[in-house]
Amino acid sequence: MTANIPGPVRGRVTAAFTDAGVTGALCATDIDTGAAITLGADTPVCTASVHKLCLVATLYREAAAGRVDPTTPLDIPAQGRTPGPTGLAVMRDAARLSLRDLASLAIAVSDNTAADLLWDHLGLDTVNAAMRDLGLTRTIAVHNQAGLYATMLTDAGPGGRAALVDPAAVARLSVLDPARTNRSTPREIAALLGAVWRDEVCAGGWGDELRAVLGVQAWSHRLASGFPFDDVRVSGKTGSLPTQRHEAGVVEYPDGGRYAVAVFTRAASTAATLPGADAAVGRAARVAVDALRAADTP
Template sequence: MTPSAEKRIRDVFADAGCIGWLHARRVGTPDGSAGDIAVGADDLVVLASVYKLPLFVSLCRAFDSGELSPTATVRVTPADCTPGPTGVSTFRDPIVLSWRDLALSMMTVSDNAAADLVLGRVGLESVERVLSDLGLTSTRVIGGAADAHSSLVIDAHAHTTAEAFAALADNDEAWTVSAYDPSYASATTPRDMTTLLDAIWTGRAVPGPHAAFVRQAMSAQVWQHRIRSGFPYSDVDVAGKTGTIGAIRNEVAVVTFPGEIPVAVAVFTRAARADPVLPVVDAAIGHAARIAVTELRSGRLD
């Protein structure tokens, strides 16, 4: 990695008022064999909703083994669901969905309720097996969105999830909450996440047609304000998964230019502020990813 690229990435994070961690590598090549981009790539960071990606892999393995049919249905009562700004918890009436469609909602709009239903069906043990099988030794998933919200309510001395998030967004308070601490929250490293992305794209994580389903769902993610913002081109595919909680803003993605080797990139940040909307930090994630991917595409690291 050229010193200028690392400095430029660090400057992007500093200018946006956040701490940032990043790793990028070409898909299908051993980590580091053809060069990689690393900025705190082996530091522990908070997963937030990025945990839904290994959970999705676990579900698709259950589909592949026949343990669960993707078209089997589940009745969902929104009032009983984990709250969230998107997905089935925002609905007014009970609905019936297949596990496959629940997974799509979990990935494309980061549906918390769908994710907790999926986690309840496959279990934490199956997610742990995925992490172990793929050598993601620094990654730990300790629970779903409901668990994170419960912890946040306690830490913020609140009565409801809404009160807890409102308290967390108050920049006049210096909150120390477990949701921000990778020692207590579900955690990973940027390098582990590019390893997971590589395993998905090369078919090691999930075999056969279910691997394509994972990639298609990630390509259909609706959020365009982070890594996608660095690649505003119609012929470039950005297949990703975001994660957000308070001051934590993340995304992991595979960026594919036509006719080129895809590049896996993982960007994790913690902002100085906890405003519900921080477009400068979102844009910094895209900018940092663009620097890393451009460096790898240039071939200067070979």
């Protein structure tokens, strides 16, 4: 069920966005009761690297069905890797890693090369079919990380990567149009996470391992910044594009409360570094989760 956001809660969620100079959409769901706090939750959004959640979930769903062995090793040449600022993209030597270790890199440091090796092994059609089977019909991948990056540079024009802070170049980017890039909605991404935590994507040991992989992300500047407590666990995956900063994840409290949260934002500024916009993701998520927890309190 979806809660009607009380005026003060809606005002605080909106303030978290507007104070940081962003617009935002949010879905926060109690994984066990289905209660939800939403703001623009059915708005189509560009998923960017948040779509790696769909990719890794599909890997483990295929493993549970016996169609993929996630311990399968892949040889990774030193050349021809997908560009990116982390992981295998910045390493200089050939490597050999299993599918599930590639999944860990794709989540932990948003490794684009690791993700594309998984995209190539599984196929976009397999990932899209898995999302449809889970009822997530608006969650669609149209290109891998290399395709997304190449499209962005082509649209940016002769200025290349350096032009991605130029408002005129940013306005040309098709990767900022949900109709032309990897896409979903905050509600569907939160639903995917809820399904993972309820063992509906895969159960038993595979479900345990999937949740463990989704808990290894190194970044704490967005969603986790809203929950700075040693006894609260935050598992998540960021996504970033020019002007866009997202994160989706699960917040687990020591009393057993667990909440799937998806936050997608777009900044007015084209600056590459906007700490306030990053922090707004955690601030809005905290407001929504606090509201859900208050509603559960007798």
